[in-house]
Amino acid sequence: MKILISHISDDIRFFDFTSEKDDFDIPELADDVRLHVSAFRSSGTIHCKGIVYTAFHLQCDRCLDSYRMDIEESLEVLFTADPEAEMTEEQLVLLGSHDVEIDLKPFVRETLLLGLPFKKLCSTACKGLCVRCGANLNHESCSCKHDERDPRWEKLNELKKTLESAEE
Numbered sequence: 001m002k003i004l005i006s007h008i009s010d011d012i013r014f015f016d017f018t019s020e021k022d023d024f025d026i027p028e029l030a031d032d033v034r035l036h037v038s039a040f041r042s043s044g045t046i047h048c049k050g051i052v053y054t055a056f057h058l059q060c061d062r063c064l065d066s067y068r069m070d071i072e073e074s075l076e077v078l079f080t081a082d083p084e085a086e087m088t089e090e091q092l093v094l095l096g097s098h099d100v101e102i103d104l105k106p107f108v109r110e111t112l113l114l115g116l117p118f119k120k121l122c123s124t125a126c127k128g129l130c131v132r133c134g135a136n137l138n139h140e141s142c143s144c145k146h147d148e149r150d151p152r153w154e155k156l157n158e159l160k161k162t163l164e165s166a167e168e
Ligand SMILES: [Zn+2]
Pocket: 060, 061, 062, 063, 064, 065, 121, 122, 123, 126, 127, 128
């Protein structure tokens, strides 16, 4: 995921890379990592903007099943060789005066780590495991009693009863 600085000009150019998942030291990676990135130079600063594509192999927090999650994360990094450049930009990287290339791989790795979901769910409708017998309720139903009465429904039931008795 390296671009020779001499290949970057004022005109926008596009670059495509694929790196093996093992190169990133992220155990959740399920696929090789592709990067589609544009690069151009503007008043001494190199602008790189791209999209990282891959997939994670995760375990659902609720039902403990493994699932695959496709990843499409955007990435933006600016490089400058000017040590006086204002470091106010979020992702502005200072280049050494002898650098001949920029390597986007560390930034791709960072993007992927930030893209790892904090809450892992195989689906928003995941029913999880039965708290009594441990059955995966997405795949099977169990005979345990599930006391899942919601007080809000209780109120509605009360109201329904009142309405029904009023009709009699
Ligand atoms: Zn699940």
